Amino acid sequence: MSLDQFRLDGKVALVTGGNRGIGLAISRLFGKAGAQVMVNGRTRNAFVDELCASDAYGWSQGDVTDPATPDRIVEETLDRFGRIDILVNNAGIADNGDFHDFGDDRLAAITDTNFIAPFRIARAAVKQMLTQGGGAILNIGSISAEVANQPQLQVAYNASKAAVHQMTKVMAFEYAARGIRVNALAPGYVVSDMTAGGIANEAWNKVWTENTPMRRFGQPEEMANCALFLCSPASSYVTGSVLVADGGYLTH
Ligand code: NDP
Secondary structure (H helix, E strand, C coil), X not given: CCHHHHXXXXXXXXXXCCCCHHHHHHHHHHHHCCCEEEEEECCCCHHHHHHCCCCCEEEEECCCCCCCHHHHHHHHHHHHHCCCCEEEECCXXXXXXXXXXXXXXXXXXXXXXXXXXXXXXXXXXXXXXXXXXXXXXXXXXXXXXXXXXXXXXXXHHHHHHHHHHHHHHHHHHHHHHHCEEEEEEEECCECCHHHHHHHCCHHHHHHHHHHCCCCCCECHHHHHHHHHHHHCHHHCCCCCCEEEECCCHHHC
C-alpha cells in the first residue's frame, strides 16, 4: 500500500466546466496530483489563464449543449495530450421555480446541460478508453437526486441529477469488465457561483445550514478531494457508486 495510489502521474483528464467552482478545484488538484488536464468551459477566464501557464494544462472551449461539442472536446484532448484516462462530467446549471410555471425552454436547458451533454461526452470518452484498455469516469450528480424536501423548488434539476446517478450505475455495469470505472459524486450544498449568485437566498441558506448536521456548506476543494479518490487508482475496486459529500444532510 502506498500513497502513490492517490497520484495521477501519466494520466490525462478532461474536466468539463473546469474553469470555475467545483470543476476548477478539481482541475487544480488533478494537476497537483500529476495529471495533464484539459479544461473545458464556455468562457476562458483568469483562472484558466493561470492554469494554462503550465504545459500540463490545455483549454478546450465549448458549450457542452452544442451537439458538436462533446466529440470535439474529446478529440482536442487527444490531439493535445494523446490519450484520455479520466473524464469528469462536471458542467451543470441549476434553475428553480414552481413546476407548473417551468417552461419548455428552461426544461431543455437543464436536461441538455445536466444529462444529455454528460451522456454524449461520456460516450465519446468511452470509445477512446476502450481502445486504451480502461479509464475512469466521474459524473457530478447531487444529493438533489435523492431528496424532495429542499428549500428551493427544482423538479427539473433534481430529475436531471437522478438521471446522472442512474446513467453512472448502468455504465459502470456495462464497462466494469473492460476496465472502465464509472462513479458519481453527490455534493450537498457547496459554496460556488451556482449557490451564491444563482439559486440561493437568505432563507434557503438558513434552512440548508440548519438541516446540514455539520452546520456549514461544503467547499469546492472538499469535492475535489473526493473526485481525486474516485478517479485515482486508490479507488480501483469502486465502480457504480455515488459518493455523497454533504456534511451529513442525507442522514435525516
Ligand atoms: P458553477 O455555477 O460555479 O459552475 C458551473 C460550471 O459549469 C462552470 O464552469 C460553467 O462554465 C460550466 N457550464 C455550465 N453550463 C455549461 C455549458 N453549457 N457548457 C460548458 N460549460 C458549462 O457551479 P458548481 O461549481 O457549483 O457546480 C458544478 C457541478 O456540481 C454542477 O454539475 C452542479 O450541478 C453540481 N453540484 C453543485 C452543488 C453546489 O451546491 N454548488 C451541489 C450539488 C451538485 P462557464 O463559466 O463557461 O459558464
